[in-house]
Amino acid sequence: MLMTRHPAAAAILVAIVPLVLSLSVAATPPVDLAAGEASYAKCMGCHSPEYNRTGPLHCGLLGRESGAVQFFDYSEAMRGAGLIWNAETLDRFLAAPLEMVPGTSMGFAGIADDEERRNLIAWLATLNSSSDECREVLSPRTGSP
Amino acid sequence: MSTNDKQLAPARRRFMTQAGALTFSGVAVAMLGGRSTALAAGTTDEAIEQDVRILNTAIAAEHEAVAAYQLGAESGLLEPGVLKVAVTFQGHHKEHIDALAKAVRSLGGTDVHARNEYNFPVDKLKGQSDVLQFAAGLERGAVSAYAGAIPLFGNRDLSAAAASILADEAMHWAVLRNALGLDPVPGAFFS
Numbered sequence: 001m002l003m004t005r006h007p008a009a010a011a012i013l014v015a016i017v018p019l020v021l022s023l024s025v026a027a028t029p030p031v032d033l034a035a036g037e038a039s040y041a042k043c044m045g046c047h048s049p050e051y052n053r054t055g056p057l058h059c060g061l062l063g064r065e066s067g068a069v070q071f072f073d074y075s076e077a078m079r080g081a082g083l084i085w086n087a088e089t090l091d092r093f094l095a096a097p098l099e100m101v102p103g104t105s106m107g108f109a110g111i112a113d114d115e116e117r118r119n120l121i122a123w124l125a126t127l128n129s130s131s132d133e134c135r136e137v138l139s140p141r142t143g144s145p
Numbered sequence: 146m147s148t149n150d151k152q153l154a155p156a157r158r159r160f161m162t163q164a165g166a167l168t169f170s171g172v173a174v175a176m177l178g179g180r181s182t183a184l185a186a187g188t189t190d191e192a193i194e195q196d197v198r199i200l201n202t203a204i205a206a207e208h209e210a211v212a213a214y215q216l217g218a219e220s221g222l223l224e225p226g227v228l229k230v231a232v233t234f235q236g237h238h239k240e241h242i243d244a245l246a247k248a249v250r251s252l253g254g255t256d257v258h259a260r261n262e263y264n265f266p267v268d269k270l271k272g273q274s275d276v277l278q279f280a281a282g283l284e285r286g287a288v289s290a291y292a293g294a295i296p297l298f299g300n301r302d303l304s305a306a307a308a309s310i311l312a313d314e315a316m317h318w319a320v321l322r323n324a325l326g327l328d329p330v331p332g333a334f335f336s
Contacts, residue, residue: 045288
């Protein structure tokens with residue numbers, strides 16, 4: 001066992017591991033939902049949480065299949081994208097929509113700043129069935145988009 | 146094939162047959178200079194299709210803005226002076242549609258038309274400030290939409306046209322914020 005064969009190394013590990021763990025936690029900064037909501041103003045030329053507009057509604061976005069909102073006329077490219085919107089796919093898409101889904105109607109260059117995307121995605125994740133804005137839209141009675 | 150794609154499908158074909166005659170014309174697209182740089186710059190068919198797609202997304206948003214201002218104008222919630230401004234802004238959006246639609250047609254595409262109905266938060270519009278906030282939100286979003294589209298156009302003339310429209314939308318936003326008692330220009334940079 002390491003402790004018995006190399007006590008000095010074990011002691012160093014005991015000292016270092018908590019430090020490394022704390023650094024890894026610190027490497028993922030907390031999200032700023034208020035900043036994410038402020039960034040959403042950029043989306044509001046075409047999108048809304050509750051309504052299909054020029055772009056599809058965003059209630060229930062996280063976990064949804066791409067091109068799957070009812071009554072929204074997607075481009076063929078988005079209908080065939082075969083994505084599930086989660087933090088990772090949204091991050092890639094929001095960074096460069098046309099690179100990730102060539103042919104999408106979302107003619108938007110993207111959000112270059114990593115932190116802004118992270119905050120925006122965190123805010124989008126709040127648009128779930130427990131949010132005031134989305135409760136009715138996502139209720140089984142009205143039919144999930 | 147979606148409506149979006151149907152509008153694009155003929156664009157490529159028509160571009161191939163009309164390329165020699167491709168021109169941007171008319172006062173409404175004056176910033177395009179009466180000619181296209183697409184051919185001179187060797188713009189690809191795919192880039193032209195992308196330009197048409199972006200233009201049509203912008204036209205769809207402009208149609209929605211026209212409808213939103215119509216809703217505000219007919220709400221009975223706006224004072225006469227504010228109503229006059231709203232109708233003026235609506236007229237700007239109609240001019241944007243005309244200019245963008247001409248550009249789409251010049252590229253061999255088909256411009257999107259207004260929808261029969263739009264979803265607006267009518268139940269939340271109970272006074273003039275609600276209408277102004279609603280309109281301000283749309284204008285703010287439009288600024289970002291154009292800012293996000295400008296770098297993507299294959300044809301730089303279209304980028305210039307979009308920048309011209311962006312400036313107009315930004316002025317709308319500032320005037321609406323001012324009417325709401327907010328700082329009309331709350332920062333030095335917007336994207």
